[in-house]
Amino acid sequence: MSTIDGSGDPLARLGSRSPLSQDFDLNLAPIIDCFVVLIAFVMISTAFASIGILEATMAAGGRTPTGAASGDVRLRVDLSADGAIGIELSGKESGGFIVPALPGGRRDDVTLSRKLGEVKKNWPGLKQARLVAENTVAYKDVVSSIEVIRRTVPGVALDGF
């Protein structure tokens, strides 16, 4: 066995201390080895991107629109391919307005949120909205709109089938 001083005496590492002495140095090298392996394993297998779930239902087919029984009015949000957003109310209150697209064709989610807030203020019982998008609208925009609508109206049903 090799020792620090090369004398071959294992007690030489401990100097003149007795073998029964509790004054010793913990060998951290194997612990470090374990940590390196564990850290590498955990870093590889950790999902840093947290995948979440966005609830969305599918509007039923037929003539009776989904949400008819959820309140006094029915809300429908239309996404156009050019970035404009249509909001349509039917039932006890009929009407609609269009949120024009921002420069560059981006959707104006802030105005949409504000308009939906106004609708919700007038009709607190409104619990569901139907979302219709043109065929070419990207899924990203659909998800973004669902996120905005759900801040005001808890249920969103995808429609246009």
Next chain:
Amino acid sequence: MTLQITSMADIFMIILVFLLKTYGSGAIDVTPSPGLIIPRALTGSAPVEGLKLEIGEKTVRIDGEIAIAGIRDYKFKSDDLSANGASKALVSSLQRKKQEKSGSQVIVVADQRAPYSTIKAVLASAAVTGYTDFKLAVVNPN
């Protein structure tokens, strides 16, 4: 010279605790195919499990297995779509899957560039097969 590894052990311990704390923070076990970009959105829903329908640029996968490989630019072939908007090939694959795995919950893992027409076709196919509870997988920005 003696290497002071006590401080290194301390650093490693802190890194390990941090990693173990963040380990498995993903709500659901989703491994998207390379190139697939999941849209970002804030969610508050609890994690769920269900049949995973992945919509990519060229393929639609069911639980990681390729169900349809013939789509182009996220769009189904027109002759594959039936009158109700469902994809015949996807309906066939989903029916086989339904026999293996029961349940009505579907987690849609779609690329953010996919057009709504494709999403509709996939949802219609799932609905025809008996999968009626839809969840959209998104990347939580937090």
